[in-house]
Amino acid sequence: MLFDLKTMIQPFTALSPQQKKLDHLIDKIEQQKQELQQWQQAEEDLQQYTHKTFMPVYHELHGVLFKQLEQLWKHLQETPFSKAELVVLDEKIQYLANYLKDSQAMSMQEAHKVNEIFTYYQQRAEHAQFRKSQKKINELETFFKNENPSDLADAEVFEEWESDHFQQVREQARLKRQQEKQEQAAKMAEQSLKTVYLKIAAIIHPDREVNDVKKIKKTELLQRANEAYAEQDLFTLLKMQLQIEQDQDVSKKGLSAEQLKFYQLALDAQSQKLQEQIDALIHRLVWSSKTRIAVKKAKGKVQIADLYKQIDEDTSAIKQQIKVEKERLMYIKKVSGLEMFLRHGML
DSSP: OOOOHHHHHSTTSOOOHHHHHHHHHHHHHHHHHHHHHHHHHHHHHHHHHHHHHHHHHHHHHHHHHHHHHHHHHHHHHHSOOOHHHHHHHHHHHHHHHHHHTTOSSSOHHHHHHHHHHHHHHHHHHHHHHHHHHHHHHHHHHHHHHOSSOOOHHHHHHHHHHHHHHHHHHHHHHHHHHHHHHHHHHHHHHHHHHHHHHHHHHHHHOGGGOOOHHHHHHHHHHHHHHHHHHHTTOHHHHHHHHHHHHHHTTOOSSOOOHHHHHHHHHHHHHHHHHHHHHHHHHHHHHOOSHHHHHHHHHHTTOOOHHHHHHHHHHHHHHHHHHHHHHHHHHHHHTSHHHHHHHHHTTOO
16 A cells, blocks of 8 residues: 555645645655665675675784783793883783674684783773872862862862863763653654554544455554554554545544644654664664764765665775784884884884
């Protein structure tokens, strides 16, 4: 059953700004439904292409980087370095451990080693942060104990703490308002779903139909309504309601201003949900951080062909990186090579 929801909402009348806004939303939902279907159909093909072209070189890169991490960690334990060299070496080891900690390209033994190194640096950073926080607390205590505070440095410490606290409170309030708004939209959508579904069921009601042919048709319609209700698809239910009413000559005046506002809010919630589904699907199909940045910059306008192109570009870039990292590994296997890299800032 194909029909235009917009013409049924307000037939034979001039469109008000509110009606035009609803028309625009209807068009948007139609496009989102089509886009979601296209991405769902392309999902398997994109995943297969990614596993075939991108993942092998991705795994190879992680293997080379793990060997670098292992070698640098060994040198750190066995070789004396200057303080300046240790700073650079620690930064590189910490970077590699952080990069590899969530990798799926390593064996269980390799993953355990990465986690061990990552945990070491994490605990060291937490200890340093604790000492820094303790110092700030001591400064605040000194500030409050001073009956006539005249030290500008102490005053700045207090103002910094007060500013940070205010920012936290404001952010918490913003998140709470956002959550309340989302809950209200979800409640509105649920109420709309139930209202439209019950109206459809009341109009067609197959059990009350004496004509066998019409009874079969109404049973099929009710089944469609049940499926749409289960999927929380207000858009489809609304189209069904208006089509059924039009077929039965129940309503020729279109929707009232109150109904327009009601459906505007509910359909807007459905549109947001569709966009979230599209974004989540695209996110699942994106494997590299570079591609995710490209998708983010596209602001929802990314096409399926763009991902194929980006996969090819990422694969080519990683192949080049593997060559560089293998050469770096060859040098840092020896202490003399590592020291040369440290002297020239090449690590």
